[in-house]
Amino acid sequence: MRIAGVEMMREIDRIAVEEIGIPAPVLMENAALACIRNLDLTKGYFVVVCGRGNNGGDGFAIARHLYCMDKEVDVFYISEGSDYKTETRTNFRILKRLGVPMIPLSSETMWSFREALKDADVVIDSLVGTGVAKPLRDFLRQVIQEININSKYVLSVDVPSGMNADNGETMGQVIDADMTVTFQCMKRGFLNYDAMSKLGRVIVENIGIPGPVEAKAEKGEFLTDHALARSLVPLRDKTGFKSNYGKVLVVAGSSGFTGAALICTEAAISTGSGLVTLCSREEVFQSLVLRLKEAMSIHPDDLEDGTGRADVVVFGPGLGAGDVTFDMLLRVIKSMQENGGRSKTLLLDADGLNVLKDRTEILTHLDFNVILTPHVGEMSRLCGLSSEVIQKNRIDTARSFAQEHKCIVVLKGYNTVITDGKTAYVNPTGSSAMAQGGMGDALAGIIGSLCGQGLEPLEAAILGTYLHGYIGDELAGENYIVKASEIIEAIPGCMKRLQDSKR
The missing domain is CATH 3.40.50.10260 (YjeF N-terminal domain)
Incomplete structure (x- = not known):
């Protein structure tokens, strides 16, 4: 629409x-x-x-x-x-x-x-x-x-x-x-x-x-509707195997923020990624060893190797906003430049965005796809505008930043704005029942997974935000609040219904 x-x-x-x-x-x-x-x-x-x-x-x-x-x-x-x-x-x-x-x-x-x-x-x-x-x-x-x-x-x-x-x-x-x-x-x-x-x-x-x-x-401005979302759901080939559905590397988590790594990784798995690997610190794996049954893991020392093998890198949830995280981001960028260029996608969320404050110029020189998923506070730090100004000009702010920095922006919030600078989509799904910690981590994993399954980055962002909010709305029909873990659990069933209605 x-x-x-x-x-x-x-x-x-x-x-x-x-x-x-x-x-x-x-x-x-x-x-x-x-x-x-x-x-x-x-x-x-x-x-x-x-x-x-x-x-x-x-x-x-x-x-x-x-x-x-x-x-x-x-x-x-x-x-x-x-x-x-x-x-x-x-x-x-x-x-x-x-x-x-x-x-x-x-x-x-x-x-x-x-x-x-x-x-x-x-x-x-x-x-x-x-x-x-x-x-x-x-x-x-x-x-x-x-x-x-x-x-x-x-x-x-x-x-x-x-x-x-x-x-x-x-x-x-x-x-x-x-x-x-x-x-x-x-x-x-x-x-x-x-x-x-x-x-x-x-x-x-x-x-x-x-x-x-x-x-x-x-x-060039649209409201995402159910028909568009359904049309974007990737159909799974009867003869497909795990390598056909994308290799996603999640770089996330630190001491005290293990949940972010878990939620993002599990969201990518539940959305249909063939292979998901978590790169995190040793203390994170000690906490999650019994929880991450379907994901692989690598140590930050092996970050370049993991990046080289991945189709999509989701970087930032729970990493911390210090120099160590920025150094890791530079390593990821260098590895992606050397291993595939345009065929790869980097999704930056949470601390992956926070470390870009006053450094956003590095985005304009990359030769691979970049998706940013800021909430209003993170967007304020990225572009130097106040949160109040951004809230009154959400579409214009997101489009301008995406165009200048040659990236896709997913400006989160009620009526999330998704734009590549040329066109903009406003997502109508989701509500305050989803105002819980971990929701952004789940969304990052969902979008990253859809990129790995072959959707263009803009399409993945459109479908991912719609799916995330649509499931939240369904659950909010019976529940006062909705947890990120409940969204993740419901993803496979919702995607199956959308896939079946598309055939």
């Missing part, structure tokens, strides 16, 4: 109407029907609040359909329509001719508006659409405030009125929606953490604009 800002949506609409020839009234009618599909039609009384633009026209069309269903409908509107576009004016006039109750909003009608809001089962917000880019005038802010205070349930059409669709910021006042039905693409601003509490449940509805039209206007 594509992610769009205001400019992209305007271009999609323009191509659909002017180049393809889809009449604008048809798109408005389809938008109205999409909203009707998402209303609880067992309810009896609806209040529709309409503005001047096409968003208001959608509201007028919704009101007409509700009236035709014998629902009680009151329409409150901002303007008589001298500045309405043709299709909005047409729907306004139809309602007038049908005799649907229509009340212009003003200071004189504010009392009746307030009482209608209190009585309504559902309020439909079609005041201001995607075009708002500056603070709303005082009267609109008052109207929105009245809706927020007095409504039982609000459905917003395309975007909650008062929200900037590009960045999710509030333009003075914003509707607090229970559901947002948006059209064609996920809006970029909806991914802003501060905006999410205002959206309610988000439904993306197709209103009849073909995919190739969207593709002509796209900006």
Whole structure:
């Protein structure tokens, strides 16, 4: 699914109407029907609040359909329509001719508006659409405030009125929606953490604009969906053997952080790697000797040998952020440069990222694939921006860093961003039920394993983050919290279901 800002949506609409020839009234009618599909039609009384633009026209069309269903409908509107576009004016006039109750909003009608809001089962917000880019005038802010205070349930059409669709910021006042039905693409601003509490449940509805039209206007930003994840699951050949499914070297763990090494290694095994080797310190192996039954092990003295034989190196979980770790990283990089170049992948997580602070220039000179999996704090140390700035600009920050450093960035968090600098994918799976130690270690092992099984690094990162969160969501349906070990245990079954649905 594509992610769009205001400019992209305007271009999609323009191509659909002017180049393809889809009449604008048809798109408005389809938008109205999409909203009707998402209303609880067992309810009896609806209040529709309409503005001047096409968003208001959608509201007028919704009101007409509700009236035709014998629902009680009151329409409150901002303007008589001298500045309405043709299709909005047409729907306004139809309602007038049908005799649907229509009340212009003003200071004189504010009392009746307030009482209608209190009585309504559902309020439909079609005041201001995607075009708002500056603070709303005082009267609109008052109207929105009245809706927020007095409504039982609000459905917003395309975007909650008062929200900037590009960045999710509030333009003075914003509707607090229970559901947002948006059209064609996920809006970029909806991914802003501060905006999410205002959206309610988000439904993306197709209103009849073909995919190739969207593709002509796209900006290279997508929301990962189940169909994409399923398409990326590697099929296992009936005659395959362990060497066909990748050799993964996990460089992880130190005294007090043995769990990171265990979790990352077991995640790689459970995701389907043919051969997984853990490189760690002696004290780590003493703690894990009875746990690591399916993995091999090597001592750091043999790091170059292990790196040379591996297809993928996952470096960093629990290693410690000192000079010893940085020296190990340099050894890995040198060995990978000398043993295969582009055919190999290096995934850096946790302390593998921390030791790159003020040293990220070394990434731009590598001739093999590199994946970075930072959380926001680690990203802050890598790029020198504050966590607050990064959180407000997650896609742009990740894309810019990936492009500059010629790597793939997996910026973790709710709505994880995966990008190679050219395209960006936002992962919709996962929740705070997964906020447990070891989750990042598991994700690193999953992505590393998928790389070893032949997926391109970007594909592995897309599927790995989706799979990680999807399993977490399934487990969170019955559990208050989800542990990394539970994710690992569920990986084989989930991948089998995805594989079977793909055949």
